[in-house]
Amino acid sequence: MANLLSQTWFILFLGIALIGAVLGAVHHAEVVAHKTGEPFGTLILSISVTIIEVSLIISMMLTGHDGSEFIARDAVFATVMIVINGVIGLCIFMGGLTHHEMTFRNEGTNSALAVLTALATFILVMPIVTTSTPGPDFTKSQLAFAGIASFALYIAFLFFQTVSHRDYYLPKREDKKTDGNVHAQKPSNLKTSVSGLFLVLSLITVVGLAELLSPAIERGVAAAGAPKTIVGIAIALLVLLPEGFAAVRAARANRLQSSLNLALGSALASIGLTIPTVAAIAIFYNLDLSLGISTLNMTLMYLSFFIGALTLAIGRTTLLQGIVHIIIFLEYLFLSLVP
Secondary structure (H helix, E strand, C coil), rough: CHHHHHHHHHHHHHHHHHHHHHHHHHHHHHHHHHCCCEEEHHHHHHHHHHHHHHHHHHHHHHHHHCCCHHHCCCCCHHHHHHHHHHHHHHHHHHHHHHHHHCCCCHHHHHHHHHHHHHHHHHHHHHHHHHCCCCCCCHHHHHHHHHHHHHHHHHHHHHHHHHHHHHHHHHHHHHEEEEEEEEHHHCCHHHHHHHHHHHHHHHHHHEEEHHHHHHHHHHHHHHHHHHCCHHHHHHHHHCCHHHHHHHHHHHCCCHHHHHHHHHHHHHHHHHHHHHHHHHHHHHHCCCCCCCCCCCHHHCCCHHHHHHHHHHCCCCCEEHHHHHHHHHHHHHHHHHHHHCC
């Protein structure tokens, strides 16, 4: 396998297989989402991808290679930046090209962004300002509390999204009138079950191929002399492909509510589920885990949250807002290469 991974043709083959797995995951996720309805459909895909992402991060941490203590930090921070700027920006941009102006329920998106801001601060910023340990690290007790607090906040958000205020995450009446997905006949229980099974298999395939491709990515990063954080960004991009592709397709179909549910839900699940699990594994196996981000990344993150809050404030989006988010995303990518 190692010899094959050094061959360009084999890497291209894995890349094509990865694209096929992404397209398959998106198709089966849409079948399940149509059967279960919002917001449960997008929630299923977010949690499915996050569970497999956790497995990928933990497997890389347990190998103990150089820099493994930063894998969780890089993956989580990259996920936040990719979702807030890359995915949401592309959704608004692509939808704006076709529909000029799209609407959504700002009550739900603002709540999700508030929870995401708190979670990101707990995990990525607090290790820098705590004084019990030097550097961007938590003590074991701080790490345990941060993990528990993150999980509790995520569970509270899930209850808010799916039980107490579910209507905040449903499309507006005028959007439902033009959404063919709402009026189409729901798939049968058998078709939904089959799609659910193939969704899981497709997601496992996506992450498995991403893990196979990661050595090639690492060699490319080393050959280019780029920072090691690029590896985390590349892996996060690969893992987020199914969600990102599904979100963009929904936006082009004038279903921005579904796009935002999927994008913000994946970022919330990435912290609310990934970090508690990784923290528990790190404490149990006595693994090194460093979560604090640099001042540069902190500036980019809070700029993203501030612009995101402005974008989601009024419940309407235009092409310009999408361009702003995409430019911030490109700035993040550039400064990751040239910090």
